[in-house]
Every structure is written in structure tokens, then in C-alpha cells.
Amino acid sequence: MHLTNITIIGGGACGISLFIELFLQLRIANSHKKVSITIIEENEEVGKGLAFGTKQPGHILNTQADLMGIHFAEPAHFSEWLKKHDSRVGKEIVDNQGEDQAFTTRRLYGDYLKEQFDLYFELAEKEGMSVDLIKASATDIEKQKNGYSIQLSSGQRKLCDFAVLATGTPVANMYEELSDKKNYFDSPWPSSKILDRVPRNENVGILGSSLSAIDALMTLADNDHQGKITFYSLDGLMPRVQVEKPESYNCQHLTVSNLHKIQREELRSPTIFEIFRLFKKEAENFKGKKINWKKTKRTGVKADKLLKKDIAIAEQGGDALMNIPYALRYESSQMWKLLDENDKLRFKSWLGGYWAVNRHCMPLVNAKRIEKLFEAGQLEVIPKLEDVAFDESDERFVLTCQDKKRKEKFLINATGPASAVKDMKSELVKNLATRKLIEPEKAGGIKINTQTMQVINRGKSCPDFYALGHITNGLLLDVNAVWFNVKTIGNLSQHLINSITGENSL
Ligand SMILES: Cc1cc2nc3c(=O)[nH]c(=O)nc-3n(C[C@H](O)[C@H](O)[C@H](O)COP(=O)(O)OP(=O)(O)OC[C@H]3O[C@@H](n4cnc5c(N)ncnc54)[C@H](O)[C@@H]3O)c2cc1C
Structure with a gap:
């Protein structure tokens, strides 16, 4: 008997969550013996993608534990798991505001993912379902008359009826021209390649100043790096500092209902200017008085000063600019979908940087470590990066910022x-x-x-091809949060199972 095969490419958080949910729903429908599931993962272990494959203790989750559950509709599963594994996880909980709100290391979260996968993979086998984990990289996919043929790095091909792309977060191909230089690292991950090759006393330049740059910094700091570390970026802005216990706040102006009202009354999408106006009104409502918006400008202020201020603000419960994006976290994707394409692009170029530093903050524990590095003169942030080149004569990278040139060996x-x-x-x-x-x-x-997470091709939803996570970033916005991706998995698995059982054609 031909088993309908579902192949999930990528065994990270999304791939694992989908695998478990598909198995559960198929088992409950007693269809699990008619379907086989294959996971293709290029890493040695599942669950250890870019974010959760790290070994560094300074790489911390930026989401509290009770939102990190990997099972659909059970966001608190990870915090429950933490309580059950109390003795094992002690040192990995870095910011314990009560176990439900704990922030843990990302490596612990990777272990949790792997454990959940192993548990349900074994259970699926025990229940008589055909499941398969292929350790290889998928390099190409060809459409067949029915389904797909997936090319693997091993030289083999995998045929499937349904394919799901869950390949996670690919690094950028910026500065490709530097990739053959000996002391250049195209990404902060895996951290082992940096630790193996950068001597402790050498100065290091880091391109960027966002969460990825903080990851690179933490890798060096965790390993007692002594040389100077310099961030070079366009705006020189670091992420703000996470509020330990944000007070709950219900937005009254910037709401999905007000954006829909604009649609209903104007017969068009809300514009980014209207959204910004509503945001300002919301922020003044949050604060209870008018805000001097010029004073909220962050560019042009030194990074160490901003950090000190942000630590104090975080310890006092945060401010409007951070707490409103946080309060909107369950609705921001829905609001995003109401914007038309041009306004999405406008948002990205005009407000994207501010959204990123306020919405995706750094944990307080790390902020305090970074403050110490600034105080010791070991860290500097230089804005207005204009150009990066390589000087062959002395084998140094040349970084131009506001017409001034600085050199870095690493x-x-x-x-x-x-x-x-x-x-x-x-x-x-x-x-x-x-x-x-x-x-x-x-x-x-x-x-x-x-709605269904099907890939769209020539204006139509592909009946047998789905995608999850970062590759859907333009349409969904919030894909850099596990809890959000896990939510999208519910719809995907429902749609896919209905396709197999024929219910979608009813
Ligand atoms: C540095 C960093 C920190 C983050 N921190 C947090 C956080 O604190 N909290 C939070 O909620 N979210 C965080 N995120 C976002 C989070 O990683 C995603 O929401 C989530 O991991 C998405 O899971 P994924 O399965 O799509 O990707 P991943 O977890 O990256 O998994 C993708 C998997 O696919 C595999 N793969 C890729 N290409 C192929 C291929 N061609 N063939 C075979 N296998 C392939 C990879 O090896 C990997 O295992 C972070 C992201 C990054 C990059």
C-alpha cells in the first residue's frame, strides 16, 4: 500500500512542532498508518538550528518560558517542563522571575526541543506509524506529476506527496566579497568557529549592533575575551533592555478594531502614517500626558549612555515605546496584514529599526554585563558605517564611518x-x-x-507545498518568535490533514 508521505525540510523548532502535531492529529483520526512522515535535517541533532544550537551560556532566550512551549495550543509547556526538571536546569535559568516568567539559556531550550522530538518520534514508531529522520541537506526540489522530488546532499533523492519548508533563518549573503579572507566570519554562529580562531587578546570588529551582534559579543565575553570589541553599524542602535515584569496594558487607540474601522469608512487599507498617529496617541495615553517626541530620538546619542538609561527604565517597569509593542504582540501580525505592500515597505525603511530595538529587547542580565564592558573601555559602538573593504598590504579590514577609517584584524x-x-x-x-x-x-x-501556510505560485495556493517560519517573514512579520510560529502550525497541520483525508475538496 502506498503511504502518503509528508516531508518536512528542517528539524528546528518549527519542523519539530509540526511533526508532533501531525502525528497527534493523524493518530487521533486513526489515519496514522496511512501516512508516513520524513524529516530532513542537515545538522547532527534536531532542534539545534541557528538559535538553539548554541553552546554559549550568554545566549539567552528573549522570550519568557511560559510562551516557549513547542506544542500547539500549549504555550506554557516549556515552563511546566522546567518545573519538572528543576535539578537539571538550575544554572541554565538566568533570570528567574518566578519559573513561569523565567528566561533560560537558548542551549537548554535546544535540549528541550530535542527531547520532545525524541519522545514523539519513538511514540509514533510504537504506534505503528512510519517515520523517518534523514540526516542530510536538501539542496533542490523538483515538482513531479504528483508531489515532489527532493535532492539531498548525499546524492540521493527523496520523493514525497507533500513538502513543507521549515528551513529556519538563513544568514545574509552581505559582504560576500570578504568571504575568502582568513579572519572574516560571515555569521556569529556557530560560536565555536570564532572561539577557535580569535585569540583572546586581539581586537575584534563586529558588523551590526542588533541582537545578532549581542550574540557575537556574548560569545567573546563568555570566554573571557580581553581585546577591544567594536560594533560598526548604520544607526549605532542596540536593542533596548527587557522589562522584567511588564505591567499588562490594553491598547485603546492602536487596535485591530480601529484599523478595520479605517477600512470600513475609507474603503482602503490604513496607511503607515495613520498607524503612527494612533501609536503616538496610545503612547500619550499610556504615559498619561503629552510626550516630547523629539526627546525620544535615539540616534546621535552614545550607546553607553542609552544603555544605562535603558537599564534604569527596564528596572522601573519600562516605558511607552517598549511596553506598547509588547502589549501588541498578539495583534501586530494581524495589523501588519491590513497594510498594503507599499506601506509595509514604508514601515520597514522608516520605522523598522525603531520597532526592532523596542520590540526585541536584550535580557537585563546581558545588559548589565554589557554596561560593565563599556565601563571597562572594552566595548565601543560606532554608527554611520559607510563602507567595509580589505587592505591586502597589512591584511586588515578597513571600516569607513563618517569619512573616518578604522582598521580591524578580525x-x-x-x-x-x-x-x-x-x-x-x-x-x-x-x-x-x-x-x-x-x-x-x-x-x-x-x-x-x-491562512493555510501553503506556498503561493502564480497567484494560486499550491495544494501540496507549505512553508513555515522565517521564509514567510514579509507577510507575517512576527516569525522571529517561536510562539508565533507554533500558532501557524495549527492551521497548517489542519489543512494538510484535511487535504489527505479529502475534506478540503468537500
Ligand atoms: C540568534 C537567534 C535567536 C533567537 N532567539 C529567540 C528567542 O529567544 N525566542 C524566540 O521565540 N525566538 C527566537 N528566535 C527565533 C526562532 O529561532 C524562530 O522563531 C524559530 O527557531 C524558528 O524555528 P525554525 O524551525 O523555523 O528555525 P530553526 O530553529 O533555525 O531550524 C531550522 C532547521 O532547518 C535546518 N535546515 C536548514 N536548511 C536546511 C536544508 N536545506 N536541508 C536540511 N535541513 C535544513 C537547520 O539545520 C535547522 O535545524 C531567535 C532566532 C535567532 C536567529
Whole structure:
């Protein structure tokens, strides 16, 4: 008997969550013996993607434990797991505001993911389902009359009826021209390659100043780096500092209902200017008085000063600029979907940087470590990066900022994950784009049906091809949070199972 095969490419947080949910729903429907599931993962272990494969204790989750559950509709599963594994996880909980709100190391979260995968993989086998984990890289996919043929790095091909892209966050292909230079690192991960090759006393330049740059910094700081570390970035802005216990706040002006009202009354999408106006009104409501917006400008202020101020603000419960994006976290994707394509692009270029530093903050524990590095004169942030070149004569990288040149022997590219398909460093994504099996979305990532997570091709939802996570970033916005991706998995698995059982054609 031909078993319908579902192949999930990528065994990270999304791939694991989907695998477990598909198994559960198929088992409950007693259809699990008619379907086989394959996971293709290029790393040694599942669950250990870019974010959770790290070994550094300074790489901390930026989301509290009770939102990090990997099981659909059970966000608190990870905090429950922490309580059960109390003795084992002690040192890995770095910021314990009560176990439910704990922030743990990312490596512990990777262990949790792997454990959940192993548990349900074994259970699926025990229940008589055909499941398979292939350790290889998927490099290309070809459409067949029925289903797909997936090219593997091992030289083999895997045929499947349904394919799901869950390949995670590809690093950017910026500064490719530097990639053959001996002391250049194209990404802060895996940290082992940095630790193996950068001597402790050497100075290091880091491109970027966002969360990825903080990761590179923490890798060096965790390992007692003594040389000077310099961030070079466009705006010189570091992420703000996470409030330990944010007070709950209900937005009254910037709401989905007010944006829908604009649609209803004006018969058009809300614009980014209208949204910004509502945000300002919301912030003044939060604060209870008028805000001098000029004073909230962060560019032009030294990073160490901003950090000190942000630590104090975080310890006092945060401010409007941080707490409103946080309060909007369950609705921001829905609001994003109401914008038209041009306003999404406008948001990215005009407000994207501010959104990123306020919405995705750094943990307080790390902020205090970084403050000490500034005080010791070991860290500097230089804005207005204009150019990066390589001087062959002395084998140094030359960084130009506001017409001034600085030299670095070691350089780490921490400019963050690529948003646009053309910038993603992934052979598979490149080949899929060349074959036109995926189509770029202007605001980033690929075109998908946001209800079902089916890939959209030539204006139509593909009946047998789905995508999850970062590759859907332009349409969904919030894909850099596990809890958000896990939510999208519910719809995907429901749709896929209905396709197999024929219910979608009813
Ligand atoms: C540095 C960093 C820190 C983050 N911190 C947090 C956080 O604190 N909290 C939070 O909620 N979210 C965080 N995120 C976002 C989080 O990683 C994502 O929301 C989530 O991991 C997405 O899971 P994923 O499975 O899509 O990606 P990943 O976890 O990256 O998994 C993708 C998997 O696919 C595999 N793969 C890729 N390409 C192929 C291929 N061609 N063939 C075979 N296998 C392939 C990879 O090896 C990897 O295992 C962070 C992201 C990054 C980059």
C-alpha cells in the first residue's frame, strides 16, 4: 500500500512542532498508518538550528518560558517542563522571575526541543506509524506529476506527496566579497568557529549592533575575551533592555478594531502614517500626558549612555515605546496584514529599526554585563558605517564611518538574518527561486497563503507545498518568535490533514 508521505525540510523548532502535531492529529483520526512522515535535517541533532544550537551560556532566550512551549495550543509547556526538571536546569535559568516568567539559556531550550522530538518520534514508531529522520541537506526540489522530488546532499533523492519548508533563518549573503579572507566570519554562529580562531587578546570588529551582534559579543565575553570589541553599524542602535515584569496594558487607540474601522469608512487599507498617529496617541495615553517626541530620538546619542538609561527604565517597569509593542504582540501580525505592500515597505525603511530595538529587547542580565564592558573601555559602538573593504598590504579590514577609517584584524558579520529571498544564503532557497517554485514577496520572504501556510505560485495556493517560519517573514512579520510560529502550525497541520483525508475538496 502506498503511504502518503509528508516531508518536512528542517528539524528546528518549527519542523519539530509540526511533526508532533501531525502525528497527534493523524493518530487521533486513526489515519496514522496511512501516512508516513520524513524529516530532513542537515545538522547532527534536531532542534539545534541557528538559535538553539548554541553552546554559549550568554545566549539567552528573549522570550519568557511560559510562551516557549513547542506544542500547539500549549504555550506554557516549556515552563511546566522546567518545573519538572528543576535539578537539571538550575544554572541554565538566568533570570528567574518566578519559573513561569523565567528566561533560560537558548542551549537548554535546544535540549528541550530535542527531547520532545525524541519522545514523539519513538511514540509514533510504537504506534505503528512510519517515520523517518534523514540526516542530510536538501539542496533542490523538483515538482513531479504528483508531489515532489527532493535532492539531498548525499546524492540521493527523496520523493514525497507533500513538502513543507521549515528551513529556519538563513544568514545574509552581505559582504560576500570578504568571504575568502582568513579572519572574516560571515555569521556569529556557530560560536565555536570564532572561539577557535580569535585569540583572546586581539581586537575584534563586529558588523551590526542588533541582537545578532549581542550574540557575537556574548560569545567573546563568555570566554573571557580581553581585546577591544567594536560594533560598526548604520544607526549605532542596540536593542533596548527587557522589562522584567511588564505591567499588562490594553491598547485603546492602536487596535485591530480601529484599523478595520479605517477600512470600513475609507474603503482602503490604513496607511503607515495613520498607524503612527494612533501609536503616538496610545503612547500619550499610556504615559498619561503629552510626550516630547523629539526627546525620544535615539540616534546621535552614545550607546553607553542609552544603555544605562535603558537599564534604569527596564528596572522601573519600562516605558511607552517598549511596553506598547509588547502589549501588541498578539495583534501586530494581524495589523501588519491590513497594510498594503507599499506601506509595509514604508514601515520597514522608516520605522523598522525603531520597532526592532523596542520590540526585541536584550535580557537585563546581558545588559548589565554589557554596561560593565563599556565601563571597562572594552566595548565601543560606532554608527554611520559607510563602507567595509580589505587592505591586502597589512591584511586588515578597513571600516569607513563618517569619512573616518578604522582598521580591524578580525571581523564578524552580525548584520542579522536576510529578509529578502535574493539575500538568503541557502542553496535550496536559491534553487527553488530559480525553478520558480517560490515567489519573492516585496516586504521579504516568499508569497504564502497566510491562512493555510501553503506556498503561493502564480497567484494560486499550491495544494501540496507549505512553508513555515522565517521564509514567510514579509507577510507575517512576527516569525522571529517561536510562539508565533507554533500558532501557524495549527492551521497548517489542519489543512494538510484535511487535504489527505479529502475534506478540503468537500
Ligand atoms: C540568534 C537567534 C535567536 C533567537 N532567539 C529567540 C528567542 O529567544 N525566542 C524566540 O521565540 N525566538 C527566537 N528566535 C527565533 C526562532 O529561532 C524562530 O522563531 C524559530 O527557531 C524558528 O524555528 P525554525 O524551525 O523555523 O528555525 P530553526 O530553529 O533555525 O531550524 C531550522 C532547521 O532547518 C535546518 N535546515 C536548514 N536548511 C536546511 C536544508 N536545506 N536541508 C536540511 N535541513 C535544513 C537547520 O539545520 C535547522 O535545524 C531567535 C532566532 C535567532 C536567529
